[in-house]
Amino acid sequence: MAASSTRSSSRRTLRVLAMLLPSVLIAWASYAWLFERNLAGQEVEARRRLDFYAHSLDSQLEKYALLPELLTLEDSLTDALAMPGEPARIDAANRYLAAFQQRSKISVAYLIDRGGLTLAASNWQDAQSFVGRRFDYRPYFRDALAGQPGRMYAFGTTSLAPGYYLSAPIKERGRITGVAVVKVSLEPYEATLPGGSDPLLVADDVGVVFLSAVPAWRYRTLSPLSGVTRERLVSSRQYPEQALFPLTPKQAIMPAASQPQRLKVTGPDGGREYLVETAPVGPLGWHIVLFSNIAEARRAAGSQAAALGFGLAFLTALALFINQRRQRLRERHESLKAQRAAHAALEQRIAEQTEHLVITNDALTERIHELERTESMLRRARDQAVQTAKLAVLGQMAAGVTHELNQPLAALTTLSDNAAKLLELNETGEARENLGLISQLAQRMGRIVSQLKTFARKESARIESVNLADSFANAAMLIEPRRRELNAHIDLDLADDLPPVRADALQLDQVLVNLLRNGLDAMEGLPEPRLSIRASIDNGQARITVRDYGAGIPAEVLPRLFEPFHTTKPVGKGLGLGLTISLTIVQSFAGTLTAENAPDGGAVFILTLPIATPDHQSH
Numbered sequence: 001m002a003a004s005s006t007r008s009s010s011r012r013t014l015r016v017l018a019m020l021l022p023s024v025l026i027a028w029a030s031y032a033w034l035f036e037r038n039l040a041g042q043e044v045e046a047r048r049r050l051d052f053y054a055h056s057l058d059s060q061l062e063k064y065a066l067l068p069e070l071l072t073l074e075d076s077l078t079d080a081l082a083m084p085g086e087p088a089r090i091d092a093a094n095r096y097l098a099a100f101q102q103r104s105k106i107s108v109a110y111l112i113d114r115g116g117l118t119l120a121a122s123n124w125q126d127a128q129s130f131v132g133r134r135f136d137y138r139p140y141f142r143d144a145l146a147g148q149p150g151r152m153y154a155f156g157t158t159s160l161a162p163g164y165y166l167s168a169p170i171k172e173r174g175r176i177t178g179v180a181v182v183k184v185s186l187e188p189y190e191a192t193l194p195g196g197s198d199p200l201l202v203a204d205d206v207g208v209v210f211l212s213a214v215p216a217w218r219y220r221t222l223s224p225l226s227g228v229t230r231e232r233l234v235s236s237r238q239y240p241e242q243a244l245f246p247l248t249p250k251q252a253i254m255p256a257a258s259q260p261q262r263l264k265v266t267g268p269d270g271g272r273e274y275l276v277e278t279a280p281v282g283p284l285g286w287h288i289v290l291f292s293n294i295a296e297a298r299r300a301a302g303s304q305a306a307a308l309g310f311g312l313a314f315l316t317a318l319a320l321f322i323n324q325r326r327q328r329l330r331e332r333h334e335s336l337k338a339q340r341a342a343h344a345a346l347e348q349r350i351a352e353q354t355e356h357l358v359i360t361n362d363a364l365t366e367r368i369h370e371l372e373r374t375e376s377m378l379r380r381a382r383d384q385a386v387q388t389a390k391l392a393v394l395g396q397m398a399a400g401v402t403h404e405l406n407q408p409l410a411a412l413t414t415l416s417d418n419a420a421k422l423l424e425l426n427e428t429g430e431a432r433e434n435l436g437l438i439s440q441l442a443q444r445m446g447r448i449v450s451q452l453k454t455f456a457r458k459e460s461a462r463i464e465s466v467n468l469a470d471s472f473a474n475a476a477m478l479i480e481p482r483r484r485e486l487n488a489h490i491d492l493d494l495a496d497d498l499p500p501v502r503a504d505a506l507q508l509d510q511v512l513v514n515l516l517r518n519g520l521d522a523m524e525g526l527p528e529p530r531l532s533i534r535a536s537i538d539n540g541q542a543r544i545t546v547r548d549y550g551a552g553i554p555a556e557v558l559p560r561l562f563e564p565f566h567t568t569k570p571v572g573k574g575l576g577l578g579l580t581i582s583l584t585i586v587q588s589f590a591g592t593l594t595a596e597n598a599p600d601g602g603a604v605f606i607l608t609l610p611i612a613t614p615d616h617q618s619h
Contacts, residue, residue, distance in 0.1 A: 026312060034304045039275065039294060043260055046198075046277050046292040053200055054281045054288045057189060061164070061282050064184045067104055068149070068168035071097075071180035077111050077120070081170060081178040084119050093120035094131070107163050107183040111170075112141060114178060128158050135181075139236055140167040144179040151284050153210055154238040156183070162210065186211060198292050205285035206233070207255065208244060220245055222289070223252030253278075255287035463589065465500040465612040466508055468535055468542065475512035482520050488529040490516075495536045501609040503589045508609075511585050511593075514578045515546045515605050522550035522603060537611070541591075544607040552597040561595050 071077060080093035097109045101122035108130065110121035116136025124131050135141050135157075140150030150167035163183040169176045193200045195213035202211035206229050207222035219242040225233075233239055247253065255278040274291040281288045416438060422431035472492060476483075483490060501508075516531065523529035532547040553561060564580045579593075586593040591609040598604050 022312070030304075034300075038300045042275060042292055042294065042296075043277070046260070046275060046290050049198075050200075050277055050279050050288060050290045053193070053290075054279045056192070057202065057281050057288065060186070060189050064106070064164070064166055064182065065149075067106065067109075067182045067184075068144075068166045068180045071100065071109065071111075071182070072168050072170045074100075077170060077180060078172060078177070080111060080119050081113060082172065084113065090120055094122075094124040097122040098124070104182075107161070107185050108159075109180070109182045112179045112181060114145065114176065116141060119178070130158060133158060137236060138165070140165045140181065141179055143167065144169045144181075145176060147176060150179075150181075152236075152238070153186075153204060153284070153286075154236065155240055155242075157237050157240070161185075198290070200288065200290045202281070203255065203287050203289060207253070207287075208233075208239060209247065209289075210239075217247060219243075220247040222247060222255060222287075253289065255280075255289070462504055463502055464505065466503045466505045467500050468498055468544070469494060471505065471508050471512055472533070472535075474509045475516055478509070478513050479516045479520065482517060483531075486520055486524060486529050488520055488523065488531060491530060491532045493532075493534045498535055498537065498542065500612040501542045501589075502612045503591075503609055504585075507585045508589075511582045511607070514582050515607070518578065519546055519548035519550075519603070519605075522548045526550065538608075540611060542609045542611060544609070545604055546607070547598060547602055547604045549602040552601060553595060553603045558595065558597070562593075 074096055076089070076092040076096045079089045083089050093111055097111065097120055101107075101109045108122050110123075110130045111119050112135055113119055116134045118130045118133050118135065121130035123129050138150075138152065138154075140152040143150035144167040147169055150165070152165045153162070154165065155162050163185050165181060165183050167179050167181045170178045170180055190211045190213070193202075193211065193213040199212065199214050199217070201209045201214070201217055203209045203222050206225060208225075209217055209220050209222070212218050219239055221244050224246050225244060230244070233244075253276055260275050260277045272293050272295060275294050276289060276291055278287045278289045280286070419431045419435055419438070422428075472494070476490065476492075516533075519531045520529065523531070526549070530549050532545075532549075534543075534545045534547075536543055562579050562583045579595075583593045586607060586609070589609055591607065593608075594606045596604050596606070
């Protein structure tokens with residue numbers, strides 16, 4: 001059955017492809033005709049634009065044609081040519097040329113004698129003045145000296161700026177005595193040339209591009225230059241220091257071609273295929289060249305051919321759809337019967353699975369309640385262990401506290417007896433001093449008892465902002481009897497900018513007391529026991545280190561140090577719960593407690609606590 005269905009599907013696919021193939025072939029064949037049709041329309045539009053820019057350039061050049069002729073009528077220039085040795089006449093010629101240049105908006109105007117030497121110029125006061133320079137190598141000078149108007153586009157050999165040169169002969173009694181020259185910038189016209197996808201350029205009579213909106217195309221050639229042409233350009237210094245490489249190395253652009261050329265040229269937007277059309281312009285055999293990107297014509301032809309192909313394909317598909325619809329209706333009827341049977345079977349399975357899920361959910365709910373009860377029991381057990389550990393620590397400190405209270409009690413007895421005798425002797429001043437000492441001793445005993453009561457109090461944990469300095473002071477007071485018993489020195493170093501931490505004050509005191517007592521116990525018997533405590537900020541947390549200078553933690557004990565009932569103290573000195581409870585307390589603060597041995601001896605306990613946020617600090 002499955003193999004038969006596969007063969008039927010394959011036959012339908014082949015039939016569809018056979019019906020669509022004529023549409024594809026017709027669309028492919030129509031593309032070429034549509035492309036040529038669109039290209040013909042693009043040629044017409046390109047020719048219209050080309051004629052517009054050619055006429056604009058002709059008008060621009062014609063506007064400047066009479067300027068050198070006007071200079072030949074000026075007497076100050078004729079006088080300067082007649083008597084070049086008189087400074088006054090040269091000065092008058094310079095001033096006239098400068099005024100003429102400003103009025104006519106040209107680049108420069110200058111006067112050359114028959115030998116090619118510049119006698120006067122509009123830029124006579126500039127650092128790059130033409131006065132005294134020779135231009136007899138320029139074609140425009142030689143043409144004017146022959147009695148004809150001179151025209152040339154070239155780089156200035158003095159200013160190094162390109163421009164359009166126009167010259168005219170100055171005659172005196174029928175004899176040519178000099179040449180008047182004006183230089184005009186064509187940059188305003190070049191700025192109007194289009195770039196982008198349809199760039200336009202202007203080339204001279206030998207095909208050198210000298211005007212273009214595409215900077216990379218300037219001073220390239222339409223076709224490779226011959227050796228004679230290059231020698232002529234070098235001798236006239238028309239384009240000095242320009243390599244003059246061809247614009248299209250593989251195919252020459254023919255300005256006189258009767259039909260537009262199709263060339264692939266690297267344009268401003270990369271390598272593109274262009275339709276190239278040219279038109280003559282100006283009196284020097286120049287050509288204006290328009291590059292029309294034919295990609296739009298190709299895209300339009302492709303879109304039109306695709307639309308035609310899709311239209312034919314749609315009609316073919318519509319016929320195929322109508323043909324197959326009847327077969328699909330029959331298949332759908334059979335499929336509906338199969339779906340009803342499958343639906344009934346599925347509903348049966350869903351009912352069975354739902355019943356199973358309800359039973360499983362009830363069991364999970366009961367399990368969750370059991371876990372919550374277990375967690376509550378563990379929490380109570382932990383709190384009871386914490387309180388037990390505090391009472392154990394108090395028991396260990398009982399002897400030292402008794403000694404701490406016996407001294408003030410003995411002193412109170414002596415001072416009170418002395419005060420009574422002093423009052424009998426009417427020595428009120430000394431009696432007042434004794435009473436002051438009695439008050440101080442009573443306050444000291446009160447602080448000790450109050451701290452012990454606070455430490456022994458059983459309260460629920462309350463996370464708040466805790467000052468580490470106060471916690472260290474409380475812990476130091478509670479271990480003071482043990483420190484005094486061992487004659488130990490405690491080195492406390494707290495950072496100046498140490499902020500409050502997030503913790504429960506009483507439980508933090510218990511942790512510090514446990515760490516400090518462990519450190520003191522580890523140094524019992526040493527001649528000069530010393531405990532070092534440091535507190536600083538590290539990676540946004542408070543870091544507290546408690547280091548002793550005892551024998552350190554044995555290597556086999558270190559991995560199990562925080563396990564319950566694991567202790568290194570002698571029997572009767574501890575239950576092995578202090579560090580376990582301390583770790584539990586610190587973890588409830590979102591902190592850490594670790595231990596290691598110092599390289600030079602002794603154990604180091606490292607406690608990290610989170611810094612209290614401004615919200616916690618405000619409380």
